[in-house]
Amino acid sequence: MVLSTGQGDAGVTKDLAGNPHDKCCSNITALGTVDELNSQLGVVLTFEIDEKSWKSLEKIQKILFKLGADLSTPPFTKQKRIDEEDVRSLKNQIDDLQDRLPRLTKFVLPGGCPAACQLHVARTICRRAETELVKTKQEQTINPQILAYINKLSDLFFLLALYENQENGIKEKLVGLDENLTPFLD
Numbered sequence: 001m002v003l004s005t006g007q008g009d010a011g012v013t014k015d016l017a018g019n020p021h022d023k024c025c026s027n028i029t030a031l032g033t034v035d036e037l038n039s040q041l042g043v044v045l046t047f048e049i050d051e052k053s054w055k056s057l058e059k060i061q062k063i064l065f066k067l068g069a070d071l072s073t074p075p076f077t078k079q080k081r082i083d084e085e086d087v088r089s090l091k092n093q094i095d096d097l098q099d100r101l102p103r104l105t106k107f108v109l110p111g112g113c114p115a116a117c118q119l120h121v122a123r124t125i126c127r128r129a130e131t132e133l134v135k136t137k138q139e140q141t142i143n144p145q146i147l148a149y150i151n152k153l154s155d156l157f158f159l160l161a162l163y164e165n166q167e168n169g170i171k172e173k174l175v176g177l178d179e180n181l182t183p184f185l186d
Helices: 025-043 051-072 084-100 112-137 144-167
Strands: 013-014 018-024 107-109 172-174
Touching: 025 051, 025 112, 051 084, 051 144, 084 144, 112 144
Parallel strands: none
Antiparallel strands: 013 018, 107 172
16 A cells, blocks of 8 residues: 555545545545544543443544545445444443433533543544534535434543543533633633
């Protein structure tokens, strides 16, 4: 496999079918953000975290490659790699974590143990990826399960961050709407 062909030096890349795209088009931007998210999960996996969480994140990394392949496939093809089962799996993990965590009545300030902090970063990258995917959807047909998956994924990262803090005995820093939020709104 040749990594550097020089073909992208002019700001153009190709999808899996060999069709050229400007590197700034929404689809390629979304792909880059999903790749960034996958790399961030690699950072999270360098920390000691719950074994079940570790296995889940490793599986998510592989699914993010499938998601990238979906985005790299021209929209006229019928091949869909992300499916309802991938989304259902995230929903099940979210339900499981919600059962193990206290109910929130205030907003959580990102922080805590190093793994939780990095999961919060993953959550924000995931939200940005979702925004890029919505832009892509406005320009071309994409697999609708991709948006469902990425939306649920950011929720899962949030809950995993809370769970890692709980497992490490770290209390969340909370802020309510009744407090002075002016610094957050500027």
